[in-house]
Amino acid sequence: MKTSKSTYLKMITMLAALVILISGCSIGSMPDSGTTDPANGQKLKVYFLDVGQGASQLIVTPSGKTMLIDAGNNDKEQVMLDYLKKYHISKLDVVIGTHPDADHIGGLDKVIDNIPVSTIYMPKVQSNTKTFESLLKSIKNKGLKVKTAKAGVSWDLDDQVHVEMLAPQGTYEDTNNMSAVVKVTYGNTSFLLTGDAEAESEKAMIASGADLQSDVLLVGHHGSNSSTTQKFLKEANPKYAVIQVGKDNKYGHPKSAVLNRLQKQGVEVYRNDSQGTIEFTSDGESLHIVTER
Ligand SMILES: [Zn+2]
Structure with missing residues (x-):
């Protein structure tokens, strides 16, 4: 007994x-490991998809509106389709191709071929690569008309989800600086998604007087020294930063100088190469972070 x-x-x-x-x-x-139930209540989800050396962010709003920014390189087409299936994405309300580099738009053609897209934004910059031409072909086949991505364009993606483009502020010779920079705000939480914008664009964004302050910063240009200048980092003043980078990439991204700047400012850094896909959930007040590994 x-x-x-x-x-x-x-x-x-x-x-x-x-x-x-x-x-x-x-x-x-x-942060914790594993995935969460994709069926969410009044929550905004921002996924920094692991596409190796490249970039892709998927946004799902509380009422199920969807936005995809970039889609990794050409060899990630199937990976992208798998992600969309995994997160139950059957249509995309908005697609943004930040700039014509292959590591951003490479997988977009197949996404557009396979999933209905309502609106697509790209900056006014051309490229003569096969990747870019293939994307234009997919866009044309679906009868889509490209809207110009530039500073000042803004819309409500959902009731309380505001999207604003902060760049490009002008026309730049370097296509990286033509990158669409997108700020997504839900309640008191915000995400600054910078594409491959470099110092020149960062300087122009600061000069524009735009509110750069964000809880989460996508570190510009995969953590290259060209981006995430001290001044820009100070203005954005993020609590968290995500680096979309592939394992042992040939560029040496992210650069230690950038990592040092982030560390000095006390920013908590997440990386695709070591943690896989990084998933942020916002209830409009606080953020919850889940990493794949
Ligand atoms: Zn890139």
Whole structure:
């Protein structure tokens, strides 16, 4: 009798500890591993998809509106389609191709071929690559008309989800600086998605007087030294930063100088190469972060 009682007590204690452990993992912004249920209530989701050396961000709003910014390189076409399937994306309300570089628009043609798209934005810059031509062909086949991505363009993607383009502010010779820079705001939380914008564009954004302050910063140009200048980082003043970078990439991204700047400012850094896809969930007040590994 005595023995079974103490065993019972032990079991209860262990169970309670387990419950505390499990619930403790999902409080606040503590990162944890694994994936969450894609069916969400009044939550905004921002996925920094792991596409190796490249970039892609998927945004799903509380009422299920969807926006895709970039789609990785050409060899990530199937990976992109798999992601969209995984997150139950059957249509895209908005697609943004930040600039014509292959590591951003490479997978977009197949996405457009396979999933209905309502609106597509791209900056006014051409490229004579096969990748770019293939994208234009897919756009044409679907009868889509490209809207110009530039500073000042803004819209409400959902009730409380505001999207604003902060760049390009002008016309630049370097296509990286033509990158569409997109700020997504939901309640009191915000995301600054910078494409491959470099110092010149960052300077122009600061000069424009735009509100750059954001909770989450996509580190510009995969953590290249060309971007994330001290001044820009100070203006954006993010709590979290994401670097979309592939393992052992030939560019040496991210650069240690950029990592040092982020560390000095106390920014919590997440990376696709070491953590896989990074998923942010916002309830309009606080952020919850889940990493794939
Ligand atoms: Zn890039």
